[in-house]
Amino acid sequence: MRVRQIRDALLKTPVGLLGLLSLAAQVVLSIWVVVSYPDDFGNRVWSNPIHWVDNPKAAPPAWIRRVDSQPRAEHWQTVRGEPETVEEKGRNLIASWNIPYIVEEGAVPAFLALTVRDVRFEERAPLLALTLIRPDETRVSVMRHAVRGPREGEEGPYERHFDDPLRIQLSADESTLSSLQEFLAEEYGLQMDAEEIRPRVMDILFGVPDATDDGFVPMAGEYTFLFQTATRAEDDGIGSVELVAGGDAFGRMGTDSIGRDLAQGLLYGLPTALVIGVVVALLSTSIGTVLGMASGYLGGTADTVIQRLSDIVANIPVLPLLIFLLFIIGPNLTVIIGILIAFSWPGLAIQVRVMVLHMRSSQLIEAVQSLGSSRWRVMYRHILPQIMPYFLAQIIFTAPSAILAEAGLSFLGLGDPSIPTWGQILEAGFRTGGVYVGYWWWIVPPGLLIVLVASTFMLLSLAIEPVVNPRLRQTRRAD
Amino acid sequence: MSPVLQVRDLYLHYADPAGTVRAVDGVSFELGEPGTALGFVGESGCGKSSAANAMLRMLPGNTARYDGEVWLDGVCVSALDAEEFRRSVRWRQMALVPQGAQNSLNPVMRVGKWLTEPVRQSRSADIEPDALERQARGLLERVGLPSGTWNLYPHELSGGMKQRVMIAGALIFSPRLLIMDEPTSALDVSVQAQIMNLLKDLKAEGLSILFITHDIALASDICDRLAVVYAGRIAEIGSSEQILGQPAHPYTRRLLGSIPRLHDEALPEFIPGAPPDLRKLPSGCRFHPRCDVPLTVCPERVPVRLKAESGQDVWCWLHDRTVNQVALEIQDE
Amino acid sequence: MRNLIPLAVRALTMVGVFFVVLLLLVLTLGLTGFSDRILSSVVGEQIRVERTTLAETIRDPDELERVLAARKAELESFYGLDIPWQRRLPASVFRVMRLDLGEARSLRSFAGSSRIADIVLERLPNTILLMTTSTVIVALTGLAGGLYVATRPGSWIDRLVSGLAAVTYAIPTWWIGILLILVVSVHWRLLPSGGMYSTPPPEGGWLRFADLARHAVLPVLSMVLVSVGPYMYAVRTITLNIAQEDFVGMARARGLSETRVRNAHILRVAAPPIVTGLIFGLAGSLSGSILIETVFNWQGMGRLYYDALAGTPDEGVIVALTFMFTLMYVAIRLLLETLYIFLDPRVSYAD
Secondary structure, three states: OOOOHHHHHHHHHHHHHHHHHHHHHHHHHHHHHHOOOOOOHHHHOOOOOHHHOOOOOOOOOOOOHHHHHOOOOEEEEEEEEOOEEEEEEOEEEEEEEEEEEEOOOOOOOOOEEEEOOOOOOOOOOOOOEEEEEEEOOEEEEEEEEEEEOOOOOOOOEEEEEOOOOOOEEEHHHHHHHHHHHHHHHHHOOOOOHHHHHHHHHHHOOEEEOOOOOOEEEEOOEEEEEEEEEEEEOOOOOOOOOEEEEEEEEEOOOOOOOOOEEEEEEEEHHHHHHHHHHHHHHHHHHHOOOOHHHHHHHHHHHHHHHHHHHHHHHEEEEEEHHHHHHHHHOOOOOOHHHHHHHHOOOOOHHHHHHHHHHHHHOHHHHHHHHHOOHHHHHHHHHHHHHHHHHHHHHHHHHHHHHHHHHHHHEEEEEEEOOOOOHHHHHHHHHHOOOOOOOHHHHHHHHHHHHHHHHHHHHHHHHHHHHHOHHHHHHOOOOOO | OOHHHHEEEHHHHOOOOOOOOEEEEEEEEOOOOOEEEEEEEEEEOOOOOHHHHHHOOOOOOEEEEEEEEEEEEEEEEEHHHHHHHHHEEEEOOEEEEOHHHOOOOOOOOOOOHHHHHHHHHHOOOOOOHHHHHHHHHHHHHHHEEEEEEOOOHHHHHHHHHHHHHHHHHHHHOOOOOOEOOOOOOOHHEEEHHHHHHHHHHHHOOOOEEEEEEEEEHHHHHHHOOEEEEEOOOOEEEHHHHHHHHOOHHHHHHHHHHOOOOOOOOOOOOOOOOOOOOOOOOOOOOOOOEEEEEOOOOOOOOOOOOOOOOOOOOOHHHOOHHHHHHHHHHHOOO | OHHHHHHHHHHHHHHHHHHHHHHHHHHHHHOHHHHHHHHHHHHHHHHHHHHHHHHOOOOHHHHHHHHHHHHHHHHHHHHHOOOHHHHHHHHHHHHHOOOEEEOOOOOOOOOOOOHHHHHHHHHHHHHHHHHHHHHHOOOOOOHHHHHHHHOOOOOOOHHHHHHHHHHHOOHHHHHHHHHHHHHHHHHHOOOOOOOOOOOOOOOOOOHHHHHHHHHHHHHHHHHHHHHHHHHHHHHHHHHHHHHOHHHHHHHHHOOOOOOHHHHHHHHHHHHHHHHHHHHHHHHHHHHHHHHHHHOOOOOHHHHHHHHOOOOOOOOOHHHHHHHHHHHHHHHHHHHHHHHHHOOOOOHHHHO
16 A cells, blocks of 8 residues: 555545545634734733624524524624714814614614724813714714813823724713603604613614604614814814624624624634644554554564553543543643643554564565665665555544544633633533523534544545545544 | 266356356266276366355355256265255265364364264264264274364364375265365375375275376276366366377377476477456367367367277267367368 | 352453552642542531531530531541641542542432532442443344344445444444434434433423433444444454354364354354453443533433533542442443353453
């Protein structure tokens, strides 16, 4: 058996080709993820609740609205920089942003948040205002806010909200409550106190009062947010304004219970899974091959020691020990990979030894040795090439079990918190009870991705199985 | 008195993606008196073993055609239904010593248990366990095995011992007929000789033997009559003296010529060409592409049974007077 | 008895495994200082007990403290806390083997005890219950299914089993469990999503048993789903290979009935390799049961891992669990190896 046969088995059978294409696609996607994600994605983004504060919690993916009939607002978020118009009004400069927002039938957003960044002024602090122009041309003044003026002893020009953006949760803001009170009284002659309004801010903003009872009927149509700043000096202004209308459906994959965008986490899991699979497989098979060759070739005490050791390590119940060691050493991806390697090599070591013993007694090797080749040269030139195909096959067999093992450990809560993996996403979904309330978008995709990556390797191994000794399939799973 | 065994027009074809395998293709022969042996001789792959399987109705899953008649002591056993055949014919009247004796014993069954299993399993047998054990131990002794063999497992036996256990096993019901499929091919010469002597003794006691082998010399050692088989059909059948002394079929002559001889200057000849693929058989006489004396009729017509001058039956146009006449005329012209 | 030698060789390997794991546990604990902490907790527990008894006889608080401090020093030297951990190694090994690991931080046994041995041992029957049930079902369905499929190689059902076996290698057991909860418990509301009994548990033996059975359906089903494919496939392949052997054809030629051929000449010979298959699957099903217990909140030792890891980790419990699982594994392995050796007369020579 030659390496070429394995290549043919992969390139010329439909199963092998499918596996290779799938693997190639995953590798390309992984490279893109690695290049485009921030270095410290795990700590700074994924595990940082502040980063996800504007997102709806436990929202299903947006495409669900096309599948089920329940009305849902898609989570909506927009950031604007330069104002659209600037006009002089008395001593003030009024800058305006017109931001359209569409409300579909029955789909009132869950909350409304405004974030303003990088406010700069010479003398007088700018005034900020947000008005909602509704489809029926009624206008609601949603918010007025004065940026904090100069403090005592502070020198201009003044900078505000550069590191700590100004974030106003409009659905809970006191000024919003009072302006809504005014609006209801003027427009509909309705008298409601602040505490009555508080729980139904969104219903009022995006609906009209119902004549029969004191509820509000959602009003679908095109809304416009008019955001304005009033400044004095030419250079005064804001860096950007961001509006978030919290929906109950989010993006491509939905969010988890603290509002994390699952699509990002799931994508980030891909390179991690591949690295775990490939590194564990590559290193453990290398160790196994080297030890097996040494054992078979050196013989004597070295052989006995290596074989006894392989025997024992191969027969250890892996998962309990993995849990114990990870718990003691601490959840760290390098440690996980290291421990997985430490328990995955013996199968090949035993097998390679048998092959080496077999080859050593072959006529070719005897002939080459009698011609004066050194031991290591014979190993390198004659024995290693014959072992290569098994080496390659073993890599393919080991990779999925390593991926499954890491997922299982992460699921038990032993995952590396600085590097999100699919197992950890599942663990979070399980531990916070997402399963029991039916958050399928949190539970199904990460598992499917694990299966997808693992089965890619399974496809490859199915393709090369006829070429390689089928006994190699006796790899152990630790999940 | 009816012959011990009579086979008429036996066919066994297998289905195969590349075409039908005509392993046994209209074979008829007869094994006359008790205590005689018929040799079934031919190259490997000519359908000898399939003929044995066909007689025992051991049909593989891909059997495409199976018919013909097998008569034992004047009873047409092929007319019995499968269950009846299994119960009353297999092993009781016709026992087989297979080709691969090395792997024909159940690896997790002790020899004694294996030997007596068919008797213990048959419902009609009222034999006492002790009597059965005595009988079976007697058989082991008979085939020259130490009594300790009784408690051994197959992996503890040598090849020759296994072959003897197989023979002892075949004798457990004292059948009329023993079919031996290459019984000695895997054994070394001295063991082979011992087995052959055992067979001769058994024969002398009245057991009829169908001896299947590729080794015509070995067959002639024990057989009273020989049938030479080529590509699923019998080429020639007659007494051993006739076949060896005056072979009538060109194939038989070639076969005999290929045997190396002591004290002979001439080198053994080999038969040109390869045995035919049983899926793509030549037309007419199946031997004609390899024959050294082919006639024009040979590729066209399947030979019929003819009487050779020395008395044996032969399937070769050379022995047809009319055809010969025509052939000679053609040659004259 | 010639079978005893290979059995002894295998037993020695398993004893080796057992002690290597034990040593690894104790070494890691010593090196990381966990060992000291565990012993301190043992001493602390004992002092607490003695304080309450002594408080009745010694009235003077200073006197009490002095007596207790002396007693503590005595205990510390008794447990070897005053000598380096390397010298305590044999004692530590012995301690782990007796599960004498002191008290758990926050976990309690069902009866309210905080002794680690109580907490862990109490869960053992539940783990055994789940594992045995699913293993028996896997073995029976795998055997029956594999034998059935072996009678029709190449059929659609045969290909289905082969496909299932391959796919199984790529699916995490526990994820199947979660999916079952999502679909069967949450969406269809057919079966409970976890636990072993309803709250409050029904009175009466049969009702209680029925309740337990209802709770066991999903965990058992998940374990069966992921194990049965490879097992069925293995049985199928082994049986098909054996059915091709000469001695099977020979059994037919010897006039034996099909039933006899199947039972005595195919199945009997297939038994040892099938047991080997079980041995190879053992580590996997042990791991599988740890995770499945976690998913279904089955009150066994596997779920205890998860509980011990959550919040303030209970290291003593984790040590005890790792030891217990290794012990269980070694015990089952020895049982299977013994079975294998008595099933296959060839072993004594092959080894």
